[in-house]
Amino acid sequence: MSEHRLLTRAEALNFLSKAGCSPRVIEHCKAVSMFAVKIAKVFHKKGFKVDIQLVEMSGLLHDIGRSKTHSVDHAIVGGEIARSLDLPNSIVQIIERHAGGGIPKEEAKQLGWSMKDYLPQTWEEKIVCYADKRVEGLRTIPIEQALETYVANLGKNHPAIDRIVKLHEEITAIVGDPQ
Numbered sequence: 001m002s003e004h005r006l007l008t009r010a011e012a013l014n015f016l017s018k019a020g021c022s023p024r025v026i027e028h029c030k031a032v033s034m035f036a037v038k039i040a041k042v043f044h045k046k047g048f049k050v051d052i053q054l055v056e057m058s059g060l061l062h063d064i065g066r067s068k069t070h071s072v073d074h075a076i077v078g079g080e081i082a083r084s085l086d087l088p089n090s091i092v093q094i095i096e097r098h099a100g101g102g103i104p105k106e107e108a109k110q111l112g113w114s115m116k117d118y119l120p121q122t123w124e125e126k127i128v129c130y131a132d133k134r135v136e137g138l139r140t141i142p143i144e145q146a147l148e149t150y151v152a153n154l155g156k157n158h159p160a161i162d163r164i165v166k167l168h169e170e171i172t173a174i175v176g177d178p179q
Helices: 009-019 023-045 052-061 074-084 089-096 105-110 123-134 143-154 159-175
Strands: none
Touching: 009 023, 009 052, 023 052, 023 123, 023 159, 052 089, 052 123, 074 089, 089 123, 123 143, 123 159, 143 159
């Protein structure tokens, strides 16, 4: 698929279903996509160049790897699925870079992933990553609640916590606290 032609919403949802994502995962992806688009629109209004359609489609597809695993590896598995579907690299990168506030190459190596950075770089990558942290199931939660969940699952000193806080500060410096 051309890097310039993104999917339609129906195509993205069809990919999730065909990959084997549960209805619960699909509904979560819809909620993340809606919240991410809301944030992207504020960025756009403030003069930032943000591809809102890319944010929407990547938000829908960010958890496609959960069709195969619910571990942190779902980001890598999702990237592989997206590549096999010939999706644009911009979508593949967002899928691979959304887990844990992004994963640096040292942690990637420890996880057995390819030795490269999986940290969100573009505004689109950061917005989808952030929206995913703020959406639990189908509802948007305060950042404090999201951080509590990460601390409970990873421990208070896990580096992902600092990455999520930094992402929150970067996004809210531009858009305020999106609700």
